[in-house]
Amino acid sequence: MTHVLDPNALADPSAAPGGLPDPYADVTRSDDAFRAFLHGLPGVDQVGAQARVAQLGTRSIKTTAKAWAIDTAISMVDLTTLEGSDTPGKVRSLAAKARRPDPEDPTCPAVAAVCVYGDLAGVAKQALAGTGINVAAVATAFPSGRASRAVKLADVRDAVGNGADEIDMVIDRGAFLAGRYLDVFEEIVAVKEACGPAHLKVILETGELVTLDAVRRASWLAMLAGGDFIKTSTGKISPAATLPVCLVMLEAVRDFRAATGRQVGVKPAGGIRTTKDAVKHLVLINETVGADWLDPHWFRFGASSLLNDLLLQRQKLRTGHYSGPDHVSVD
Amino acid sequence: MTSSFEYAPAPESRSIVDIAPSYGLFIDGESTDGTGPALKTVNPATEEVLSEVATASDADVDRAVRAARRAFTRVWGPMRPADRGKYLFRIARLLQERAREFAVLETLDNGKPIRESRDVDVPLAAAHFFYHAGWADKLEHAGLGPAPRPLGVAGQVIPWNFPLLMLAWKVAPALAAGNTVVLKPAETTPLTALLFAEVCRQADLPPGVVNIVTGAGETGRAVISHPDVDKVAFTGSTEVGRSIARAVAGTSKRLTLELGGKAANIVFDDAPIDQAVEGIVRGIFFNQGHVCCAGSRLLVQENVHDEVVAALQRRIGTLRVGDPMDKNTDLGAINSHPQLDRIRELVAFGVDEGATCWQPEGELPGRGYWFKPTVFTDVSPAHRIARDEVFGPVLSVMTFRTPDEAVAKANNTTYGLSAGIWSEKGSRILQIADQLRAGVVWANTFNEFDPTSPFGGYKQSGYGREGGRQGLAAYLKGDN
Numbered sequence: 109m110t111h112v113l114d115p116n117a118l119a120d121p122s123a124a125p126g127g128l129p130d131p132y133a134d135v136t137r138s139d140d141a142f143r144a145f146l147h148g149l150p151g152v153d154q155v156g157a158q159a160r161v162a163q164l165g166t167r168s169i170k171t172t173a174k175a176w177a178i179d180t181a182i183s184m185v186d187l188t189t190l191e192g193s194d195t196p197g198k199v200r201s202l203a204a205k206a207r208r209p210d211p212e213d214p215t216c217p218a219v220a221a222v223c224v225y226g227d228l229a230g231v232a233k234q235a236l237a238g239t240g241i242n243v244a245a246v247a248t249a250f251p252s253g254r255a256s257r258a259v260k261l262a263d264v265r266d267a268v269g270n271g272a273d274e275i276d277m278v279i280d281r282g283a284f285l286a287g288r289y290l291d292v293f294e295e296i297v298a299v300k301e302a303c304g305p306a307h308l309k310v311i312l313e314t315g316e317l318v319t320l321d322a323v324r325r326a327s328w329l330a331m332l333a334g335g336d337f338i339k340t341s342t343g344k345i346s347p348a349a350t351l352p353v354c355l356v357m358l359e360a361v362r363d364f365r366a367a368t369g370r371q372v373g374v375k376p377a378g379g380i381r382t383t384k385d386a387v388k389h390l391v392l393i394n395e396t397v398g399a400d401w402l403d404p405h406w407f408r409f410g411a412s413s414l415l416n417d418l419l420l421q422r423q424k425l426r427t428g429h430y431s432g433p434d435h436v437s438v439d
Numbered sequence: 440m441t442s443s444f445e446y447a448p449a450p451e452s453r454s455i456v457d458i459a460p461s462y463g464l465f466i467d468g469e470s471t472d473g474t475g476p477a478l479k480t481v482n483p484a485t486e487e488v489l490s491e492v493a494t495a496s497d498a499d500v501d502r503a504v505r506a507a508r509r510a511f512t513r514v515w516g517p518m519r520p521a522d523r524g525k526y527l528f529r530i531a532r533l534l535q536e537r538a539r540e541f542a543v544l545e546t547l548d549n550g551k552p553i554r555e556s557r558d559v560d561v562p563l564a565a566a567h568f569f570y571h572a573g574w575a576d577k578l579e580h581a582g583l584g585p586a587p588r589p590l591g592v593a594g595q596v597i598p599w600n601f602p603l604l605m606l607a608w609k610v611a612p613a614l615a616a617g618n619t620v621v622l623k624p625a626e627t628t629p630l631t632a633l634l635f636a637e638v639c640r641q642a643d644l645p646p647g648v649v650n651i652v653t654g655a656g657e658t659g660r661a662v663i664s665h666p667d668v669d670k671v672a673f674t675g676s677t678e679v680g681r682s683i684a685r686a687v688a689g690t691s692k693r694l695t696l697e698l699g700g701k702a703a704n705i706v707f708d709d710a711p712i713d714q715a716v717e718g719i720v721r722g723i724f725f726n727q728g729h730v731c732c733a734g735s736r737l738l739v740q741e742n743v744h745d746e747v748v749a750a751l752q753r754r755i756g757t758l759r760v761g762d763p764m765d766k767n768t769d770l771g772a773i774n775s776h777p778q779l780d781r782i783r784e785l786v787a788f789g790v791d792e793g794a795t796c797w798q799p800e801g802e803l804p805g806r807g808y809w810f811k812p813t814v815f816t817d818v819s820p821a822h823r824i825a826r827d828e829v830f831g832p833v834l835s836v837m838t839f840r841t842p843d844e845a846v847a848k849a850n851n852t853t854y855g856l857s858a859g860i861w862s863e864k865g866s867r868i869l870q871i872a873d874q875l876r877a878g879v880v881w882a883n884t885f886n887e888f889d890p891t892s893p894f895g896g897y898k899q900s901g902y903g904r905e906g907g908r909q910g911l912a913a914y915l916k917g918d919n
Binding site for chain 1: 443444445446447448449554558709710711712713714717718752753754755756757758759760761762765766767768770799800801802811812863883884
């Protein structure tokens with residue numbers, strides 16, 4: 109047997125929700141101040157981050173641990189379709205899959221949300237009524253984000269009006285890379301306001317930010333602006349979610365909670381296709397931020413094909429043999 | 440649905456290795472009985488006796504040296520260098536083919552986590568043979584003149600912390616350069632060396648080229664003081680190294696020593712903190728801190744001390760401890776009871792001298808030799824835990840204010856094997872590295888090894904280099 113030395117090592121040390129004064133209230137007072145703050149965050153050594161995820165990638169997750177991980181991962185999936193060819197029929201069929209991912213096995217958990225374009229949020233909402241499964245809609249001129257702020261905000265209001273419970277926005281990467289951090293910040297603040305009660309996931313599109321230093325800065329920027337989740341990617345740019353990026357984002361939400369008392373969720377999206385990938389992410393959470401994030405409220409997988417692989421592996425654990433792609437539904 | 444993610448046991452199977460109830464010596468290509476009393480070798484994680492191993496007496500060592508001399512004169516010395524290379528390539532491939540077997544055996548005999556023996560010790564051992572196999576027919580390009588010649592018979596004594604890897608560090612360059620070898624593994628960890636003997640046979644290595652004599656200190660003394668040994672190579676404690684230097688003084692034997700260390704791991708305030716914390720953990724808890732180049736002194740800039748120590752303690756709490764054969768274990772067993780006693784003694788000194796001792800919550804396994812990862816803060820450079828090599832999972836944290844002070848404190852040790860620098864500023868790394876009196880300086884990493892990179896110490900950490908072109912010089916005579 110082997111065990112972790114201190115199971116509470118990653119527990120929240122502050123444990124005073126909402127009671128902390130905001131230590132970063134004035135960092136956004138000017139462009140220069142915000143820039144100084146973001147550039148003052150500790151750097152990320154890319155080689156070291158890669159080595160860390162490679163080491164955690166060797167964790168051997170078997171039997172009961174694997175079963176737990178697969179069910180947890182299923183419950184964290186934002187089942188996604190973001191194609192120009194999406195139709196109400198496609199969305200309804202995805203919603204049916206979201207409710208009962210494995211029609212042959214009622215013990216299989218439902219997914220966390222269905223993620224669609226804003227115009228189809230209403231269809232998804234109707235199809236998921238009464239299930240507790242959220243409707244997430246991408247907005248703000250997804251995926252490029254290249255539109256005026258007024259258009260982006262209208263896009264958000266439209267999606268919320270159609271019944272979206274969660275809004276997945278994209279940041280203005282052009283502004284971020286040009287160093288106009290305050291513009292990016294203010295846009296997120298405005299989107300958050302337009303969201304009303306809907307939860308806001310902020311897509312950093314890390315494949316366009318490229319460096320891990322930029323990922324850390326963008327993560328802090330999005331959290332300070334009020335994002336409920338930080339999300340890696342749109343899925344339209346390669347590379348999408350990678351483990352080093354996810355590690356840096358997890359470190360950011362951990363440090364942000366320690367400083368402010370507010371917990372922010374993380375959503376890697378795009379490129380996570382296999383159970384093995386998903387389990388590696390769960391190990392990464394477990395050993396970086398701990399059990400507080402091992403929950404669909406705080407961690408999501410943005411994925412489409414991942415779910416079927418999770419289902420196949422789940423069937424394999426239950427029956428002892430692999431079935432095949434025809435034993436799970438196409439969508 | 441918050442609940443914790445408990446990793447189910449994931450034990451590596453031990454059925455892949457076949458441990459004989461007893462082992463003899465490997466002399467002249469054959470397993471022979473030793474004339475000394477047999478030693479028991481123990482699994483430190485369970486205290487189970489794994490096997491009995493022969494002890495080589497002076498007469499046995501003499502037989503081994505004579506076999507090595509014969510092989511040197513008749514076979515290995517005159518052999519075409521490219522053919523020597525072929526044998527080394529063959530050994531390297533066999534190490535890879537039998538990697539799991541070696542990893543399991545190493546973990547059973549040493550107590551280190553299977554993750555480390557599988558991912559570090561065995562692949563690096565194979566890499567050393569591959570690297571040196573390539574040198575065998577290119578020695579004239581080693582920078583030692585147009586036709587460097589081997590020394591003859593090398594007497595090599597290796598430690599228990601990386602039994603197979605240290606064997607590879609010693610045997611591969613010696614053979615590549617055309618020498619033959621009498622090797623004495625450590626008394627607590629002889630089994631992988633004996634499995635290596637089997638690999639030598641499997642590779643059809645000519646008899647006598649590699650001889651392995653097991654035993655304790657007496658056997659080692661016989662190896663290094665044998666008059667027909669031309670070259671002595673030792674890795675181990677500074678105390679034993681000193682006595683070897685005395686024994687070899689006045690003879691024509693060449694000597695290289697790789698001894699203890701008390702490495703400084705220097706963290707500047709502009710360091711990548713999360714990676715630095717990983718590097719600190721890797722520096723001192725890798726192989727339970729049984730590493731001569733372990734980063735046992737953490738020098739952290741005072742303005743980030745509290746932040747770094749808090750992050751380090753949080754990270755230490757997540758280490759997984761227990762059965763070294765479990766693939767998820769991070770921290771294995773202390774290699775022997777005497778070593779455990781030494782660690783306890785030095786930690787008690789640290790507490791007495793007034794340093795603040797921190798250990799994580801949590802239980803250690805009941806049987807076997809175990810010690811919790813330990814962090815001392817408020818350590819003064821005058822404390823024994825800041826000066827003596829603990830050779831265990833014990834870190835001493837000190838602070839500095841300026842780069843000059845960091846260098847002064849880092850160099851304020853009788854050792855000089857390795858050091859680490861953590862900073863995002865490249866120019867600072869180069870400037871500090873230049874001033875550190877240490878054989879290896881790692882920048883934004885720690886305990887990273889490669890056969891192409893020479894390894895060795897300053898001051899009481901020994902002399903001579905192992906690995907790289909420089910390491911070949913220890914086994915070759917130049918023309919000048």
